[in-house]
Amino acid sequence: MATSVPRTDKPRNREINDLATLRSAHAGHALGLNQRYLNRQLGRVLQTLGFDREWVRGEGPYLIDSAGQSYLDLYAGYGVFSLGRNHPFVKAQLHQLLDSDPPSLPQLGVSTLAGLLAKRLVELAPASLDAAVLTSSGTESVESALKLARAATGRSRILYCERGFHGLTYGSLSVNGNEEFREHFGPLLPGCEAIPFGDLDALAIALEQGDVAGFIVEPIQGKGVYVAPEGYLAGAQRLCRQAGALLIIDEVQTGLGRSGRFLALEHWGVEPDMVTLSKALSGGYVPVGALLASRAVFDATFSSMERSVVHGSTFGGGDFAAGAGLASLMAIEQEGLVERARELGDLLMDLTRPLAERFEVVREVRGLGLMWGLELGPPSGPAARRVWEQVERRQPGLFAQLVTVPLFREHHILTQVAGHHMNVIKALPPLTIPEHELRRFAEALEAVLSAVESRLLRRYASLGLGLGRRAARAR
Structure with missing residues (x-):
């Protein structure tokens, strides 16, 4: 049965020149706008x-x-609003930053706030991680991890877990362990193989060929809220090291305090090769994400001046995103x-x-x-x-x-x-x-x-x- 979808008054939209008035003028029309345009x-x-x-x-x-x-x-925007909505400290910091007219995204240049965000994240992370790629989302952070894993190892296979959720862009979708998201979008990235979550024997068998670039895993699976069994992540780290594969921990939803540790991996004393972050890092204001990596992985990817720009993100490391990330980290620390x-x-x-x-x-x-x-x-x-x-x-x-x-x-x-x-x-x-x-x-x-x-x-x-x-x- 066809659904009647209302149209919006486009001429009227053009006459309104401020957001508050525009929003007020369309009060009650959110669902209609969604059904017409989204x-x-x-x-x-x-x-x-x-x-x-x-x-x-x-x-x-x-x-x-x-x-x-x-x-x-208790949905919290899939975990984006770990600080709650419109946190007053983060909001005040962003007001200050907006008023300062920062030189955001010089591109052929570097940013103080981006550097400070990377520095603070590295300080809070396990000792195995000492460099960052700044991104705009969790799926971008995962895409970065997959690329760096292949570049650093020279291998192509990626292992991931059944039920795992790592995003919906093509690389991330290729390591998404939920068929309902993958259906009708194939063929996906080759060389990606699913194994059961929590099964070290299955991981050991998958690593035997010696051609695995990385194994990506959530410490707590968002789909179903399955917590990693005791000893699983430590065992995965040991097996990956023995096989020359990189261990990638996806903390996009579990990170920044949600599990009762800054990173959930700390519950098991794991020191991975890479960690993906996003969601709560935004403070609910500006999209921001990060991939934390070992210096060895980083330098094997960005291995020369010619390769300095082989990977990046247009908006990753922008002053407003970095500012939101820094303010969120400050709030998390100040409020315990x-x-x-x-x-x-x-x-x-x-x-x-x-x-x-x-x-x-x-x-x-x-x-x-x-x-x-x-x-x-x-x-x-x-x-x-x-x-x-x-x-x-x-x-x-x-x-x-x-x-x-x-x-x-x-x-x-x-x-x-x-x-x-x-x-x-x-x-x-x-x-x-x-x-x-x-x-x-x-x-x-x-x-x-x-x-x-x-x-x-x-x-x-x-x-x-x-x-x-x-x-x-x-x-």
């Missing part, structure tokens, strides 16, 4: 789930809609957010782990620091199991939406399902979240799960079937 299938998803709010403001851990209702944002993430992460686990014992549908609660996931599974009772199977037949992974949707509608808490066809609910709270809001989340989650497991299941089955039917119509 991704209308995403708009249909939001309408199907009832998430199609008109957001007008962001404050710390909250999103505020056009009706003035605050929602606790790494330690805070550890303490609040422990609290969140204490509050939610008992749910696995109380509720049949809760298979496991897992995570590290403020990266948290709850996996659902079919209940044992025959009637309840039939409801589960009926919902899942409509669309695998749909049952998790029977938790996220009521959390949003009834409790004004925004969470996400942690992967396509996965019944895992994921939360990435801002590291600045008040403790009482974590407790409210745990209470709301318990209330929703209780409703799901009770003989109110008919209501939730109806909701699930309704979501399935609406999703089918949208497709």
